[in-house]
Amino acid sequence: MIYDDLGVPRIINAYGTNTRLSGGLMAPEVLAAMAEAARATVEMHHLQAAASREIAKATGAEAGIVTSGASAAVLLGAAACMARLDPGAMNRLPDTRGMPDEFITTRSQRNMYDRALRVAGGRIVEIGIPDRVSGPGVRDAAPWEIADAITDRTAAIYYLAGTNSEPPLPDVMRVARERHIPVLVDAAAQLPPAENLRRFIAEGADLVCFSGGKALGGPQSSGILAGRRDLVSSALAQMLDLDMPEADFIAPAEFAPLAQMRGLPHHGIGRSCKIGKEELIGLIVALQRFIAQNPEHRSALWQARLEAVLAAARHPANLHFIPDGAKPGLPTLEWRLPDAATARAADARLRAHRPAIHLDAGRIGQGVLAINPIAFDDSDAALLGAAIKECLA
Secondary structure, three states: OHHHHHOOOOEEEEOOOOHHHOOOOOOHHHHHHHHHHOOOOOOHHHHHHHHHHHHHHHHOOOEEEEEOOHHHHHHHHHHHHHHOOOHHHHHHOOOOOOOOOEEEEEHHHOOHHHHHHHHOOOEEEEEOOOHHHHOOOOOOOOHHHHHHHOOOOEEEEEEEOOOOOOOOHHHHHHHHHHHOOOEEEEOOOOOOOOOHHHHHHHOOOOEEEEEOOOOOOOOOOOEEEEEOHHHHHHHHHOOOOOOOOHHHOOOOHHHHHHHHOOOOOOOOOOHHHOOOHHHHHHHHHHHHHHHHOOHHHHHHHHHHHHHHHHHHOOOOOOEEEEEEEEEOOEEEEEEEOOOHHHHHHHHHHHHHOOOEEEEEOOOHHHOEEEEOOOOOOHHHHHHHHHHHHHHHO
């Protein structure tokens, strides 16, 4: 294996599609498509136009592009909301003087990834009070608070999608429509369920960001930005290499709004968010595969992988199968240990195993370790179960 040749130790990733752990595994047809793509060259805006057609079919959006990850999609979406189709504004970013640059979000939705808004030049305006999260009460944020925060400096509303996000997106959309403000939805990890591919656009979102390297099964360095054609076109213009005579650039029909620009921008704020032809093709094939696969069949494959772990561990009483673990359609195993100290000791022992085994330690303080089936191979299940059995012994 190439990792052995380079002296890099292989791990068993039972944490999930975590970037720190190099994400998940790609299907053979995705890998084959990427290898085939590497053997020819194309113009990238034509390839992005083809990707847009596939993304539009999958999401119900007017247009879409492939980016170098979901964080890149957030950055490009933010840049599009600020600069729109003005090449002069695109050239000035992240200097936002003279343009709307504020992104309204609720405090309970703040996260480390929203830094992408600030990298693009945006400023975050927090509203609400997350008492339901911190514990003293039940309040969070209300639609009227979003409305109160909107000014002529507002570029967009940033919405982090999740099962407990407040206010609900349809309520946010009503305020946004009344005030003609776009909504940028970060849905990076909201697959499965598969219905979420279309849900946020159906609820009115102007832009939606997905990770390509999580449940979709695409390259780890890929993402999707889908939504309104004018905003997606702006995002593309701020990512593409446009170092060419302006008369030579003809906007594909999928990005027709680009023809409205008075000229081409320089290399944009999103130039570092570019995607290669190989990753773009890999993402599209993975997306097609994800849509074609029956969700129940996909869940059953993950379940079988976990059942193999259980069998190898000899079905210990404290290792429980949860049909819908982290999210609907994603089964997990929960390993409940007596206390946090015992859980930390077990986690450390597994990470010292060869190959090292990484479990989801998000609730280790409660004495719980979890096993996510997405990012390890069927052939690793027996080794993972045996290692857990050793820990129990």
